[in-house]
Structures are given as C-alpha cells and as structure tokens.
Amino acid sequence: MNSDIRKKLLNGAKRIVVKVGTKLLVNAQGHLDQVRMTQLVEELRWLVESGYETILVSSGAIVTGLEALGLSKRPKELPKLQAAAAIGQGLLMHLYQETFSKHGVQIAQVLLTAQDLEERRRHLNAKNTFEALLAKKVVPIVNENDTVAVDEIKFGDNDQLSALVANLVHADLLIILTDQEGFLKNGDVVRTIFEINEEIETWAHRANDWKGIGGMQSKLEAARMMMRSGESMMIANGFTKDILKMIFRGEEVGTFFISKNVKMSGKKRWIAHFVRPKGGLVLDEGAIEAVCQKRRSLLLPGILDIRGIFKKRDAVSLFDEKRYEVGRGEVAYSSEELKGMIEEKGKKNSKKAPSEVIHRDHLVIL
Structure with missing residues (x-):
C-alpha cells in the first residue's frame, strides 16, 4: 500500500530539490572528491534530461576554501570561515560548471541569506529568479551566502535551507542525499513516515552517529517543514550508485516522508517558514x-x-x-x-x- 502511494507521488512530481551535504563531496582525507562530484552530476543530468525541473542545494564551499588555503583544521573564528567560504564557493562552482558543461547542462549560482527570504519583496524576487532559470532548463546551485551570514541570520544548516528553497519554489519533492540509508529504527530503515511524532523524535535523538549541524534532527525539521506545507521529502544514501534513478523508479530505497496536508499557498508558506x-x-x-x-x-x-x-x-x-x-x-x-x-x-x-x-x-x- 505504501509503495503504491510512493509511486503515485513520484509519478506526479515535476519540480525537484536535491540537497547534497559535505560528507558526500569529500574523500577520507577531507579533500573534495571530484570523482564523486562527477557521479553526482551525471545523476542530476539524468533528472534534467528526464524532464524534471531540478535545483541542487550544495554544501562544500568552506571545505573547498580551507583546502585551497592549505588549512587542515576548520578555524573557529567567523571571519576566517567566511574567507574560506568566499574562496571555496568560486572554486566549487568552477568545478560544477566544468562537470555539468560536459553534459550540455547550464548552471547558475544562487547564494542566499535568511534575510533575503524573510522580506516579502526580496522573497518574491528570489522566487521569480528561480522560475526564470527553471523555465530555461538551467540547474540553480544554491548555498547559503556564508561570506556575509552571521549566527543571527543563518538558516542553521543546509538541510533547512533546502527545505526553505523547496517551499519557496513549491517543489513537489525534496531529496536529501546523505551517507545513511534513511531514518533508522532499531537499525532498520523506516521506509515511510506520515507523521513526525514523539516516537520518531526519540529515535532521532538516539541516532548518535548523526552528529553535528547536519544531523538527523535537522533533517526531521526539514521534513516537518515540507510536510506542513503539504509536500513530500526523502532521505536516501547518496553513495548508492544511481540512487536518483532508483528513487524515481519507485524502488524501496531511503525514507519517504509523505504529507497528509493540503498544499499551502505561497503566502502561507512565507508566514509559516520564512518570517520571524x-x-x-x-x-x-x-x-x-x-x-x-x-x-x-x-x-x-x-x-x-x-x-x-x-x-x-x-x-x-x-x-x-x-x-x-x-x-x-x-x-x-x-x-x-x-x-x-x-x-x-x-x-x-x-x-x-x-x-x-x-x-x-x-x-x-x-
């Protein structure tokens, strides 16, 4: 029954947001893995050629910048992190541009801060920009503007940024690719979640290997935002070969968060998720x-x-x-x-x- 619901939702999906975390882009030594990036781009190219409007939310700017600066450890000082982001974002986009262009896919860089999406006029301007890019089959590559964002105005992490972008453009599905098979309960993957209740929250807290700013709690918050708006989200293992193809073939991979709510209007999404x-x-x-x-x-x-x-x-x-x-x-x-x-x-x-x-x-x- 759940697999039928999954296939029905996937068959109706047109606009997709894919979020890729830093763990998927770096190798064991902490350096940017260009082979892995090439594999990711090939999968995203398949999405575009299959007719899906595709947006990529990509981490990795700070790590790329630190490598360029010859720093082995992540500094604690905000200005140094922002400097690394400024250097790394350009290098990261250059690599994406080189890789996507080999497949004839045009990309665009979109850097956002929370303030950009909170003020209503700027919010609508950002939405219109995405609409114009997607209409031309361009793949927007989104990241937080770490160079100017400070703690008071940061999104929190790119899981939440991806959910906000998905809400901004009314995406039919948000896919968060990570290094785990999905949401785990007693070591087993929960394939479908219709409600984020206390039991789900408890198991998220027990996922001790999901540490840091991009842990399971932040992914649940992203799912909560999507489900509240009447949209769906998936967590899947980005290291699995052809994972995006497997998802859209309706195979039982990852965890699918399916909303029971009616889709919200743009104004209600803005009130619910973007405005303090x-x-x-x-x-x-x-x-x-x-x-x-x-x-x-x-x-x-x-x-x-x-x-x-x-x-x-x-x-x-x-x-x-x-x-x-x-x-x-x-x-x-x-x-x-x-x-x-x-x-x-x-x-x-x-x-x-x-x-x-x-x-x-x-x-x-x-």
Missing part, C-alpha cells in the same frame, strides 16, 4: 477552536492579551492560554491599534468590533 514573528496574541479557548479546528479567521473578541510591539501586516505568533504556540498569521492591525480596540470593546457603548484581525488566508496552524 514580531509579536504574539494570546487567544481564549473559543478562538483556538475557531482558528485551529474550524479554520476560521481570527476575530477581536477571542484575543486575551497582546505580546510585543508589531505593525500592520507583520507576522505574529498565536498562543493558547498556556502560552503554547498554535499558529502564526499576518495581522491587519498594529499592536497599538489592537490595544485600543480591546479597550473600546470593554466599554458599554463601544462600536462593533472589526470583523477580522487575521484573515484565514493569512493564518497558518502549526
């Missing part, structure tokens, strides 16, 4: 039921408290009375306006309350 909430609203039980279960707009009478200072059209968090975040939305009023409205609501001769504080089309349940 500027404040919050505490809701009563009636409002929680209305927005979470009945999928209605948020009305003024359901607001118990206002947290923080925000402007009209800012994104805010929605909390229940225990201060648990249940959703996010784009507000139609500033915090100052809402405070005045709540005060007015308490007066005997107050005017009719505004119909909607957050419209349901601009509201996301977490």
Whole structure:
C-alpha cells in the first residue's frame, strides 16, 4: 500500500530539490572528491534530461576554501570561515560548471541569506529568479551566502535551507542525499513516515552517529517543514550508485516522508517558514477552536492579551492560554491599534468590533 502511494507521488512530481551535504563531496582525507562530484552530476543530468525541473542545494564551499588555503583544521573564528567560504564557493562552482558543461547542462549560482527570504519583496524576487532559470532548463546551485551570514541570520544548516528553497519554489519533492540509508529504527530503515511524532523524535535523538549541524534532527525539521506545507521529502544514501534513478523508479530505497496536508499557498508558506514573528496574541479557548479546528479567521473578541510591539501586516505568533504556540498569521492591525480596540470593546457603548484581525488566508496552524 505504501509503495503504491510512493509511486503515485513520484509519478506526479515535476519540480525537484536535491540537497547534497559535505560528507558526500569529500574523500577520507577531507579533500573534495571530484570523482564523486562527477557521479553526482551525471545523476542530476539524468533528472534534467528526464524532464524534471531540478535545483541542487550544495554544501562544500568552506571545505573547498580551507583546502585551497592549505588549512587542515576548520578555524573557529567567523571571519576566517567566511574567507574560506568566499574562496571555496568560486572554486566549487568552477568545478560544477566544468562537470555539468560536459553534459550540455547550464548552471547558475544562487547564494542566499535568511534575510533575503524573510522580506516579502526580496522573497518574491528570489522566487521569480528561480522560475526564470527553471523555465530555461538551467540547474540553480544554491548555498547559503556564508561570506556575509552571521549566527543571527543563518538558516542553521543546509538541510533547512533546502527545505526553505523547496517551499519557496513549491517543489513537489525534496531529496536529501546523505551517507545513511534513511531514518533508522532499531537499525532498520523506516521506509515511510506520515507523521513526525514523539516516537520518531526519540529515535532521532538516539541516532548518535548523526552528529553535528547536519544531523538527523535537522533533517526531521526539514521534513516537518515540507510536510506542513503539504509536500513530500526523502532521505536516501547518496553513495548508492544511481540512487536518483532508483528513487524515481519507485524502488524501496531511503525514507519517504509523505504529507497528509493540503498544499499551502505561497503566502502561507512565507508566514509559516520564512518570517520571524514580531509579536504574539494570546487567544481564549473559543478562538483556538475557531482558528485551529474550524479554520476560521481570527476575530477581536477571542484575543486575551497582546505580546510585543508589531505593525500592520507583520507576522505574529498565536498562543493558547498556556502560552503554547498554535499558529502564526499576518495581522491587519498594529499592536497599538489592537490595544485600543480591546479597550473600546470593554466599554458599554463601544462600536462593533472589526470583523477580522487575521484573515484565514493569512493564518497558518502549526
């Protein structure tokens, strides 16, 4: 049954994001493995020639830069890491260009920071750029702009970056290639996951060999982002020969995260994944039921408290009375306006309350 669902989803997929981590690009000595890169490019070329719109999210810039600088150890100082990234990104792209061009495939470099995708206008500009590239059958190669990104504005790791890019372009499938067979439980690969529950989280914590910034927890977070948006994700072993062909033939490889949710609109994805909430609203039980279960707009009478200072059209968090975040939305009023409205609501001769504080089309349940 699950294999039938898998094949149906794969048959309907058109736009694919493939994420490749540093482990897949370096050899045992920690140097960039050009043979492995060639094999990867050949598989991606097959995707393009098979008619799939393909985006590659690739790590490896810092490692490549460190090698060029003759450094055997990764420095701790941020400026040195950023310098390595600046050198390595150019070298990495040159290698990709050489390898892809042998197959007649054009590539493009896209470097992003979290700020690029948080601000709505820049977000849409980035999306339009991807659309233009894909329309010309160009393969965008994406990485975080490590040269300018700092801890406060970093994506966290390229697992999450790949999920954000997949959400930005409304990709049908995100494939994270790693050095593991998939999500493991008691040493066995779980082939299909429909929900990331407490049991899945527990097993992710037990995966002690998945250490570092790109471990299983970050991959689960990427899967959670995709599934929340109504999209699918796969974790598979990038060292397996022809792994992408095996995936699209419907073979039982890797772990497939399959969403039960309806696909989100672009505006809702932006609110759910890209924007940092500027404040919050505490809701009563009636409002929680209305927005979470009945999928209605948020009305003024359901607001118990206002947290923080925000402007009209800012994104805010929605909390229940225990201060648990249940959703996010784009507000139609500033915090100052809402405070005045709540005060007015308490007066005997107050005017009719505004119909909607957050419209349901601009509201996301977490």
